[in-house]
Amino acid sequence: xxxxDIGPPDYHTMLxxxxxxxxxxxxxxxxxxxxxxxxVSETGDVVYTVRVxxxxxxxxxFIRDICDVADKYCxxxxxFTSRYNIxxxxxxxxxxxxxxxxxxxxxxxxxxxxxxxxxxxxTQGWIHxxxxxxxxxxxxxxxxxxxxxxxxxxxxxxLLRISVACCIxxxxxxxxxxxxIVGVHTKPPKVDNEKLAAVCEIPTTIRSCPTGAIRRxxxxxxxxxxxxxxxxMYCANCFTVCPAMPxxxxxxxxxxxxxxxxVSNARKPPMFSRMIVPYLPNNPPRWPEVVDIIKxxxxxxxxxxxxxxxxxxxxxxxxxxTFFRLTGIPFTEQHIDDFTHAxxxxxxxxxxxx
Amino acid sequence: xxxxxxxxxxLEKGPWPSYVKEIKRAAKKNKAAKDLLGIQELSYKDKVTHxxxxxxxxxTGYGGGVIGRYSxxxxxxxxxxxxxxxxxxxPGGWFYTTKALRQIxxxxxxxxxxxxxxxxxxxxxxxxxxxxxxxxxxxDALAGIGFDLGGSGSALRTIAGCVxxxxxxxxxxxxxxxxxxxTMEFQDEIHRPRWPYKFKIKASGCPNDCVAAIARADFTIIxxxxxxxxxxxxxxxxxxxKGFDIHKLIVDRCPTDALEWDEKKKELTLKPEDCVRCxxxxxxxxxxxxxxxxxxxxxxxxxxxxxxxxxxxxxxxxPFMKMEPPYHEMKELLRKIWDWWDEHGRTRERLAELVxxxxxxxxxxxxxxxxxxxxxxxxxANPYVFFDKK
Amino acid sequence: xxxxxxxxxKQKIIEHLGTVSKAKNKEVAKALGIEKHLADKAIGELxxxxxxxxIYLDTSYIKLKGK
Numbered sequence: 001x002x003x004x005d006i007g008p009p010d011y012h013t014m015l016x017x018x019x020x021x022x023x024x025x026x027x028x029x030x031x032x033x034x035x036x037x038x039x040v041s042e043t044g045d046v047v048y049t050v051r052v053x054x055x056x057x058x059x060x061x062f063i064r065d066i067c068d069v070a071d072k073y074c075x076x077x078x079x080f081t082s083r084y085n086i087x088x089x090x091x092x093x094x095x096x097x098x099x100x101x102x103x104x105x106x107x108x109x110x111x112x113x114x115x116x117x118x119x120x121x122x123t124q125g126w127i128h129x130x131x132x133x134x135x136x137x138x139x140x141x142x143x144x145x146x147x148x149x150x151x152x153x154x155x156x157x158x159l160l161r162i163s164v165a166c167c168i169x170x171x172x173x174x175x176x177x178x179x180x181i182v183g184v185h186t187k188p189p190k191v192d193n194e195k196l197a198a199v200c201e202i203p204t205t206i207r208s209c210p211t212g213a214i215r216r217x218x219x220x221x222x223x224x225x226x227x228x229x230x231x232x233m234y235c236a237n238c239f240t241v242c243p244a245m246p247x248x249x250x251x252x253x254x255x256x257x258x259x260x261x262x263v264s265n266a267r268k269p270p271m272f273s274r275m276i277v278p279y280l281p282n283n284p285p286r287w288p289e290v291v292d293i294i295k296x297x298x299x300x301x302x303x304x305x306x307x308x309x310x311x312x313x314x315x316x317x318x319x320x321x322t323f324f325r326l327t328g329i330p331f332t333e334q335h336i337d338d339f340t341h342a343x344x345x346x347x348x349x350x351x352x353x354x
Numbered sequence: 355x356x357x358x359x360x361x362x363x364x365l366e367k368g369p370w371p372s373y374v375k376e377i378k379r380a381a382k383k384n385k386a387a388k389d390l391l392g393i394q395e396l397s398y399k400d401k402v403t404h405x406x407x408x409x410x411x412x413x414t415g416y417g418g419g420v421i422g423r424y425s426x427x428x429x430x431x432x433x434x435x436x437x438x439x440x441x442x443x444x445p446g447g448w449f450y451t452t453k454a455l456r457q458i459x460x461x462x463x464x465x466x467x468x469x470x471x472x473x474x475x476x477x478x479x480x481x482x483x484x485x486x487x488x489x490x491x492x493x494d495a496l497a498g499i500g501f502d503l504g505g506s507g508s509a510l511r512t513i514a515g516c517v518x519x520x521x522x523x524x525x526x527x528x529x530x531x532x533x534x535x536x537t538m539e540f541q542d543e544i545h546r547p548r549w550p551y552k553f554k555i556k557a558s559g560c561p562n563d564c565v566a567a568i569a570r571a572d573f574t575i576i577x578x579x580x581x582x583x584x585x586x587x588x589x590x591x592x593x594x595x596k597g598f599d600i601h602k603l604i605v606d607r608c609p610t611d612a613l614e615w616d617e618k619k620k621e622l623t624l625k626p627e628d629c630v631r632c633x634x635x636x637x638x639x640x641x642x643x644x645x646x647x648x649x650x651x652x653x654x655x656x657x658x659x660x661x662x663x664x665x666x667x668x669x670x671x672x673p674f675m676k677m678e679p680p681y682h683e684m685k686e687l688l689r690k691i692w693d694w695w696d697e698h699g700r701t702r703e704r705l706a707e708l709v710x711x712x713x714x715x716x717x718x719x720x721x722x723x724x725x726x727x728x729x730x731x732x733x734x735a736n737p738y739v740f741f742d743k744k
Numbered sequence: 745x746x747x748x749x750x751x752x753x754k755q756k757i758i759e760h761l762g763t764v765s766k767a768k769n770k771e772v773a774k775a776l777g778i779e780k781h782l783a784d785k786a787i788g789e790l791x792x793x794x795x796x797x798x799i800y801l802d803t804s805y806i807k808l809k810g811k
Contacts, residue, residue, distance in 0.1 A: 003494075003497040004414075004415045004416065004497075004502075004545070005502065005541035005542065005545060005788075006497060006500070006502045007443065007502050007534075007537055007538045007541055008442075008443040008444060008445045008446070008501060008502060008534070008537060009445045009454065009500045009501065010445070010534060011445045011446035011447055011449055011520075011530045011531075011533075011534055013445075013451070014445045014447075014449035014450050014451055014454065015449050015520060016449075019449070019520050019521055023519055023520055024519035024525075024528070026519070026521065026522060026523035027523055027644075028523055028640045028641045028644075029522075029523060029640055030640070030641070039521055039522075039523070047521065049521070053370070053371060054371065054472065055370070055371045055372060055373040055376060056373070056471055056472065056473075057373040057376060057377075057469065057470075057471055057482075058373070058376045058469075058470055058471075058472060059376045059377070059379040059380040059387075059468050059469060059470070060380070060458075060459035060460075060462055060463050060468045060470065061379050061380070061459075061468075062376055062379070063455055063456075063458075063459050063470065063472065064455075064456060064459055066455075067452035067455050067456055070452050071452050076451055076452045076453065077449065077450065077451055077452070078449075078450060078452065078455075079447065079448050079449040079450065079517070080448040080450075080472055080473060081448070081517075081564075082448075082477075082514070082516065082564055082565045082566070084472065084473065086472075089521070107371055108371055109369070109370070109371070121475060122475075123475060124471075125403075126394060126397035126398070126402075126403045126404070126405075127390070127394055127482075128405060128423060128437070128439060128482060128483075129403060129405060130403060130405045130406055130407050130408070130423070131403075132403045132405075135394075135397065135398070137373045138365055138398070140370075141365050141368065141370055141372060141373065141374075142365070144370035145367075145368030145369060145370045148368075148369045148370055151370075165659075168659075168660055168661065169659060169660075169661050170659035170660060170661075170665075171475045171476075171659070172475040173566035173569045173570050174659070175569060175659055175660060175665040176566065176568075176569035176665075176667070204701065207700075207701070208662075208702065210662045210663060235660075235661065235662070237661055237662050237702075240661075241702070243406070243407035248402045248403060249402070250400055250401040250402050251401075253401065253402065261569075263563045263566040263567075263568050263569045264561070264562045264563055264633070265561035265562070265563065265568075265576075265631075265632050265633060266561070266562060266632050266633045266634045266637055267607060267609050267632055267634045268609065270563075270568050270569065270667055272665060272667070282401045284361060284397075284398040284401065285361045285362065285364040285365055285398055286364060286365075307603065308603065308607060308634075308638065339664060340663055340664045341664060410800065412800070415791065415797075415798060416798075417798065417800035417803075417804045508802075508803060542784055542788050546798060546800075546804040547800070547803060547804055548768060548769060548770075548803050548804040549803075689780075689781055693770075693780050696770060697770075
């Protein structure tokens with residue numbers, strides 16, 4: 001056996017000099033302009049950070065290009081953020097403009113700070129995932145092209161986090177984002193009896209269903225299962241444990257939209273995102289229906305929310321009934337929860353708006 | 355092979371940087387990347403994925419870190435017929451030297467498609483697309499430059515944390531050190547899946563929670579403080595003089611009404627016993643207000659996405675824990691939780707789902723943790739209580 | 745949790761593995777009546793010494809090298 005369990009490199013070996021020297025000593029920071037942070041240390045040292053948008057799905061040559069910039073102006077160091085942005089740090093203010101110029105030459109935007117729309121956290125989609133109900137990178141590109149100015153300026157009431165997940169497994173904090181796009185199936189699994197008998201364990205498959213929709217095949221000679229379609233909400237958990245039950249369907253698959261989630265504890269506690277649109281068809285390459293609604297909601301939020309109010313805080317204040325009225329998004333029976341914690345969402349007061 | 359990609363070409367237009375351009379860049383040097391482009395175009399045409407369930411592939415000694423992936427159109431795109439992903443554990447805080455990044459690029463150009471994710475949602479460097487034969491040599495080459503694989507399957511997933519004290523004044527705990535220390539301690543748990551399902555640990559240095567630990571980690575570490583936040587009145591005056599409306603934007607927005615503003619004296623005072631450390635005032639007046647100095651973490655458990663029983667936010671388990679290396683108390687707690695979950699959990703049952711099924715009361719008892727009001731928003735309303743039957 | 749990994753303990757694990765085709769770490773711990781963490785540690789060492797090997801069938805098992 002070769003070398004195993006060495007773990008990742010020690011982070012100490014990756015830190016730029018000014019970071020190492022001022023580790024744990026930072027005093028305050030300011031955003032000196034969109035995409036540029038200035039952190040000041042107790043020691044008097046200053047570090048400037050230029051935040052750069054990335055498509056995340058990148059070639060090794062992209063990484064090398066960024067490394068060239070970091071070698072030239074940032075002493076050969078850089079970092080990435082949890083939202084895939086690239087951060088180029090320098091202690092010398094004279095380098096800030098040079099870094100910005102260099103990354104702009106590479107076609108990359110500078111921004112993602114303060115009251116903006118930062119990079120979209122997303123999943124693999126059709127580029128690499130077997131359970132994807134939609135693409136991820138293409139949706140991100142389509143939405144960010146339209147909301148580009150919100151990345152490079154800071155004119156929103158508060159920061160606005162968008163996430164994309166290509167299925168309801170929701171790799172990425174989609175269930176707690178200001179706006180979320182989630183790939184959904186709308187057709188029950190198509191059981192391949194022959195394959196199922198060969199590759200799946202029947203009790204495990206039956207147990208995988210959260211609504212008990214999967215039963216043993218009534219014909220004892222057929223070693224397979226049947227799906228009670230009226231109980232299936234297309235979660236695809238069965239497909240994950242048993243590949244002989246695919247749900248993917250070109251006509252049925254699409255996306256649902258959610259709004260109002262957050263993870264930060266600032267002001268109100270963290271909140272889940274809530275469904276605003278149950279289904280829109282997949283319409284590659286640009287998903288115009290999705291982009292239109294996202295843009296519309298961002299505009300209504302920008303116009304109506306108070307300063308510092310996150311999407312979810314704004315909606316809580318005005319009420320969901322007002323949200324649907326202002327955005328013009330129709331409220332349907334799909335919006336009403338009928339899963340595990342449904343009753344908690346029913347309105348147990350006479351307080352509501354017309 | 356069809357090199358005509360009219361649908362994807364649309365995604366080369368527009369101001370946001372294009373991943374399609376990136377695949378095309380890689381495709382110039384690499385046949386698998388070229389076929390990846392073709393498969394993606396086909397998905398855009400067919401509106402379904404062309405990737406199949408992974409088979410069991412991996413590297414010697416590990417049960418995870420590699421995601422097996424095969425295309426369902428191997429005849430049409432033979433160079434991407436098998437297109438496995440390698441998850442590489444990132445260094446804490448996602449800091450790199452360009453030397454390390456260039457070495458990764460060289461390894462991946464040699465053994466893979468040349469396409470990557472910097473980074474995946476959990477935090478790993480994702481090397482996207484290689485063949486079964488290349489897995490072991492690629493892994494060995496990565497080990498040669500000091501990198502190792504991250505987690506996958508029913509294992510401890512790659513641990514992630516925010517930028518923390520490296521470049522943030524709000525972090526009350528050393529997130530980079532916590533992440534690295536736990537990662538090194540639990541290499542076995544990361545590389546050899548043996549639990550009911552996945553387990554995630556994330557550390558955020560303050561309640562702003564920049565790595566979404568509260569939503570995405572079974573074990574959530576969030577920096578907090580036990581004393582009072584610090585206010586520098588001179589800086590407060592500066593904010594006020596610049597026209598910043600402290601009353602409206604800070605005092606009125608405090609969720610627990612813990613701040614008072616004296617307009618005449620231009621003085622901001624805090625009732626520390628009312629402060630819930632939400633970060634709002636600190637976020638908006640970073641030059642004037644800072645977290646307290648008696649730092650530690652609130653330990654929470656249970657956060658996860660919807661599969662299977664619905665989404666959960668992490669809830670408070672230990673309101674305050676000191677965070678000092680070597681983090682014995684936290685490691686003991688983690689091991690205790692894992693053993694209990696491994697014993698009682700059903701296949702694909704996350705920790706939150708198990709605790710909900712058997713009850714938080716039993717979980718606390720078996721962990722030896724005393725119930726405190728900080729664990730709940732409010733006590734129960736129903737009278738259906740289980741008392742000990744003695 | 746403070747138990748030490750000794751050669752005697754490792755030998756016991758090897759003996760136990762001789763009686764089964766494969767085992768999970770927690771099964772080894774139960775069979776030997778030791779803490780799971782200690783079993784994990786000992787098994788990790790045995791693997792590094794190339795005396796046992798891991799196999800993966802949905803979850804991780806160990807078995808005697810070459811058995």
